[in-house]
Amino acid sequence: xxxxxxxxxxxxxxxxxxxxxxxxxxxxxxxxxxxxxxxxxxxxxxxxxxxxxxxxxxxxxxxxxxxxxxxxxxxxxxxxxxxxxxxxxxxxxxxxxxxxxxxxxxxxxxxxxxxxxxxxxxxxxxxxxxxxxxxxxxxxxxxxxxxxxxxxxxxxxxxxxxxxxxxxxxxxxxxxxxxxxxxxxxxxxxxxxxxxxxxxxxxxxxxxxxxxxxxxxxxxxxxxxxxxxxxxxxxxxxxxxxxxxxxxxxxxxxxxxxxxxxxxxxxxxxxxxxxxxxxxxxxxxxxxxxxxxxxxxxxxxxxxxxxxxxxxxxxxxxxxxxxxxxxxxxxxxxxxxxxxxxxxxxxxxxxxxxxxxxxxxxxxxxxxxxxxxxxxxxxxxxxxxxxxxxxxxxxxxxxxxxxxxxxxxxxxxxxxxxxxxxxxxxxxxxxxxxxxxxxxxxxxxxxxxxxxxxxxxxxxxxxxxxxxxxxxxxxxxxxxxxxxxxxxxxxxxxxxxxxxxxxxxxxxxxxxxxxxxxxxxxxxxxxxxxxxxxxxxxxxxxxxxxxxxxxxxxxxxxxxxxxxxxxxxxxxxxxxxxxxxxxxxxxxxxxxxxxxxxxxxxxxxxxxxxxxxxxxxxxxxxxxxxxxxxxxxxxxxxxxxxxxxxxx
Numbered sequence: 001x002x003x004x005x006x007x008x009x010x011x012x013x014x015x016x017x018x019x020x021x022x023x024x025x026x027x028x029x030x031x032x033x034x035x036x037x038x039x040x041x042x043x044x045x046x047x048x049x050x051x052x053x054x055x056x057x058x059x060x061x062x063x064x065x066x067x068x069x070x071x072x073x074x075x076x077x078x079x080x081x082x083x084x085x086x087x088x089x090x091x092x093x094x095x096x097x098x099x100x101x102x103x104x105x106x107x108x109x110x111x112x113x114x115x116x117x118x119x120x121x122x123x124x125x126x127x128x129x130x131x132x133x134x135x136x137x138x139x140x141x142x143x144x145x146x147x148x149x150x151x152x153x154x155x156x157x158x159x160x161x162x163x164x165x166x167x168x169x170x171x172x173x174x175x176x177x178x179x180x181x182x183x184x185x186x187x188x189x190x191x192x193x194x195x196x197x198x199x200x201x202x203x204x205x206x207x208x209x210x211x212x213x214x215x216x217x218x219x220x221x222x223x224x225x226x227x228x229x230x231x232x233x234x235x236x237x238x239x240x241x242x243x244x245x246x247x248x249x250x251x252x253x254x255x256x257x258x259x260x261x262x263x264x265x266x267x268x269x270x271x272x273x274x275x276x277x278x279x280x281x282x283x284x285x286x287x288x289x290x291x292x293x294x295x296x297x298x299x300x301x302x303x304x305x306x307x308x309x310x311x312x313x314x315x316x317x318x319x320x321x322x323x324x325x326x327x328x329x330x331x332x333x334x335x336x337x338x339x340x341x342x343x344x345x346x347x348x349x350x351x352x353x354x355x356x357x358x359x360x361x362x363x364x365x366x367x368x369x370x371x372x373x374x375x376x377x378x379x380x381x382x383x384x385x386x387x388x389x390x391x392x393x394x395x396x397x398x399x400x401x402x403x404x405x406x407x408x409x410x411x412x413x414x415x416x417x418x419x420x421x422x423x424x425x426x427x428x429x430x431x432x433x434x435x436x437x438x439x440x441x442x443x444x445x446x447x448x449x450x451x452x453x454x455x456x457x458x459x460x461x462x463x464x465x466x467x468x469x470x471x472x473x474x475x476x477x478x479x480x481x482x483x484x485x486x487x488x489x490x491x492x493x494x495x496x497x498x499x500x501x502x503x504x505x506x507x508x509x510x511x512x513x514x515x516x517x518x519x520x521x522x523x524x525x526x527x528x529x530x531x532x533x534x535x536x537x538x539x540x541x542x543x544x545x546x547x548x549x550x551x552x553x554x555x556x557x558x559x560x561x562x563x564x565x566x567x568x569x570x571x572x573x574x575x576x577x578x579x580x581x582x583x584x585x586x587x588x589x590x591x592x593x594x595x596x597x598x599x600x601x602x603x604x605x606x607x608x609x610x611x612x613x614x615x616x617x618x619x620x621x622x623x624x625x626x627x628x629x630x631x632x633x634x635x636x637x638x639x640x641x642x643x644x645x646x647x648x
Contacts, residue, residue: 006035013058019066027065030312031058037338038312041305045298046256053256057309060260064267064313071166072273076316086276086318086345086488087383089558092549093122093173095390096493098152100522105153109164114528116168118496118542119549122488123165124173124278126391128152132184134510135247138391140175140280141182145265162273173276173320174269178262179284180248187261188249192235201258202249203241203287205230211239213289218243223438225513243284243293253285253302263309270314276346277310278320279303282333295329304339311342318345320385324392326399327351327374334382341379349384349487351375351398356388356478357446357453358396361420361430363593365575366406367413371398372566383560384487388478389453391492393435393445393516394421421446421453429455429467431501433515449502449519450475450495456537457500470594472498472537473636476544477590480618480638483548484579484588486560491545494521497531498541551617551640557581567607569599574633578607578643586617587641591633598632601625609643616641 010031011021021028042054068076079085094115098104102111105128115123127139130149135141139149148155165172181188190198205211211230218229221244230239231246241250251258269277286298303321310317321333321344330351335343352375355368378384396417400410419425421432432448451457454474459467475498483489505517531538552558557579567576573593579586587609591597601624604611614623617640626632631639 003036003039006039009055010035010058013055014062017059017062017066019062024065027062027312030315031061034308034312038305038308041301041308045254045259045301045305053260056260057263060263060267061309061313064271067267068271068314069273072271072314072316075166076314079316084345084381084383087381087560089556089560090553091122091171091488092120092483092552093124093171093385093488093490094118094120094493094496095124095126095490097126097391097520098128100520101493102523102525105148105157105161108161112164112168112170115170117532118546119553120491121169122171122173122276122490124276124490127175127177128158131182132247135182135184135245136510137245137248140177141180141245141248142177143182143184144186145176146268159272166273171275172273173278174272174274175278175280175322176266176269177280178251178253179281180242180244180250183247183249185249191249192233194236197257199236200255201252201261203252204233204236205239206237208239210289211241214241214287214293217290218293220438222436223440224436241287244281250284250287252287253298254287259302259305263306266306266310267314270310270317274317276318276320278322279306279344280322282321282344283323283325283329295323295325295332300332300335300339300343303333303343304335307335307342307344320344320346320348323347324350324395324397326397327371328399331374331377334379341381344382346383346385346488348390349375349386349482349485350395352384352485353387353389353482354394354396354398356481357394357421358398358417359575359592360454360474360478361417361428363595364406364572365592366572367398367402367408368575369566369568370402370405376562376564378562380562384485385490386482386485386487387490387492388482388495389450389492389519390490391516391520393447395445415442418444418446421448423458429458429471431455431457433518435515447515447518449499449521450478450492451498451541452501452519454478456498460500460537468537470635472540472544475541476548477592477636477638479545480548480588480640481575481590483552484555484558484586484640485577486558486562486564486579489549489552492519494519494523496542496545497528498538499523547618555579555586555617557584557586567603569603571597571599573597574599583644585643587614587643588638589631589633589641590638591636594635596632596634598626598628598630601629601631604643613644614641 128148129142130144130147131139131141187198187201226245229243231242283294286296287293323333333344333347359365359368396414403410403413420428421430422434423431431452434444435447437444454471456471459471499521501518502521505511511517531542563580565578569576576589616623
């Protein structure tokens with residue numbers, strides 16, 4: 001809806017920054033198109049849109065556009081011309097810690113050929129910005145949003161990385177932590193010094209009355225290492241909200257200046273050259289007594305407001321919401337109703353990630369398939385980050401109803417999975433560990449590298465050639481399953497070379513208490529050179545991933561156009577999905593079992609495929625039925641079949 005009053009205010013505020021309409025017509029057009037929605041969201045959250053804070057918001061948008069470098073404006077135009085660029089099948093990412101991967105930002109440009117050789121063109125650099133040693137939470141306790149931590153280099157080093165990435169037509173993803181800052185951030189230091197304006201940036205209380213109300217309904221995130229959600233600040237004789245760790249103070253987004261300061265930081269990253277901004281823990285950014293203070297409607301409004309502002313000022317940057325929640329809740333982060341597709345552009349398909357591990361442990365895909373109805377509700381034009389594991393632990397937070405639908409008792413089923421991946425279940429091949437065990441509920445998550453959880457660490461230790469072969473099969477099965485599912489595949493560094501658990505963290509005083517560091521290895525570049533050029537299981541894993549990524553980039557049907565359909569193969573061990581195209585499609589089938597399996601070949605005819613044209617991209621041959629009319633699967637075998645319908 002056009003609002004003349006808003007338009008006049010918009011023009012006045014923009015002209016005050018020195019921008020003329022004739023010089024910034026695309027920006028004016030985007031702002032005029034979105035200003036009514038920005039106004040409506042802002043007014044719902046903060047009241048009168050005519051306040052000085054709303055005027056400041058418009059000026060922040062104008063300044064972000066004015067300060068955007070020419071090469072990024074050109075990149076914005078190129079992305080707009082290609083449609084929603086992040087839906088492309090030609091994107092594939094890797095997430096890494098710079099110091100553990102190559103030591104320093106200055107060394108990263110020399111490693112870019114390693115990525116391009118593998119087939120990776122999107123780098124997610126784990127938190128780079130300043131955080132206090134010993135109180136960093138892996139970089140998620142930020143003490144300065146605009147200064148690179150000296151452990152990694154300088155801001156100039158990061159800018160050089162951006163230039164090299166753009167020269168190679170690669171993309172960059174960085175994190176921004178919205179829910180909290182370090183207690184050593186400038187805002188927190190000013191609050192601790194008694195500045196009331198900056199105390200309003202956080203949730204401070206003079207006594208335990210309101211904190212105790214919050215505690216009645218707020219869960220504990222780290223019950224072992226950081227119980228409770230509030231920390232006493234003796235300098236102020238007050239309690240401050242600290243949902244994650246005591247050194248991470250939660251920001252109060254009900255105070256408009258917090259949103260404005262956050263937007264300025266977001267645009268700082270956008271104008272560095274960030275292509276995807278990963279918003280950490282967005283589920284927590286609005287707090288309300290009597291609730292869990294997670295996934296509240298106002299948190300979604302904040303994200304929708306951020307999305308609209310980014311769309312106006314820096315439209316080439318996509319937003320990723322790191323909301324690790326259940327399948328029904330995750331859909332909310334893509335936006336609902338009027339804002340469907342206008343909240344986060346991307347979200348982690350965390351439910352499916354965990355369900356892959358469920359299927360691998362049980363050899364049974366029924367729990368995984370039970371979740372797909374919810375996951376398929378994703379709005380057109382948005383996409384997933386698909387992955388086998390990330391830097392964090394693996395949670396088992398999918399719905400009990402899905403487990404029960406497959407015929408399992410939920411509590412016993414989760415206990416089995418925890419014991420299996422911790423390696424204590426008698427028949428387990430995995431070498432992992434439980435993370436953040438809740439002594440009250442026995443809830444826990446799982447740590448361990450992809451290779452170790454798939455059995456490679458144990459098989460190598462036992463010098464069992466057959467077990468090593470099965471472990472490699474499991475690893476490639478897991479990777480292939482998520483590479484072709486739909487979304488941007490995001491591998492975790494070291495997985496491409498079959499790195500097993502790294503136990504060096506046990507001797508590091510800043511890490512020994514957090515077993516997630518076992519799957520965050522320090523890269524041995526001599527080893528990686530041997531992996532690329534040599535032989536053995538690590539080489540097979542590397543070459544297999546390289547082939548899978550090359551196939552993905554060649555198959556346009558893998559672009560995420562909501563063209564996914566799950567197929568039923570009448571075997572609980574087999575997961576099968578179709579990616580349909582106008583002429584050809586891809587039918588991907590995966591045996592999650594450690595046993596040979598057969599499925600009836602005539603199922604392909606029943607689904608409308610021409611069975612005489614079933615070419616397997618992976619094995620590079622035509623697939624035919626055996627004498628009994630069945631399709632054979634060896635343990636952990638998968639097919640990537642080119643299929644044609646009767647009209648193809």
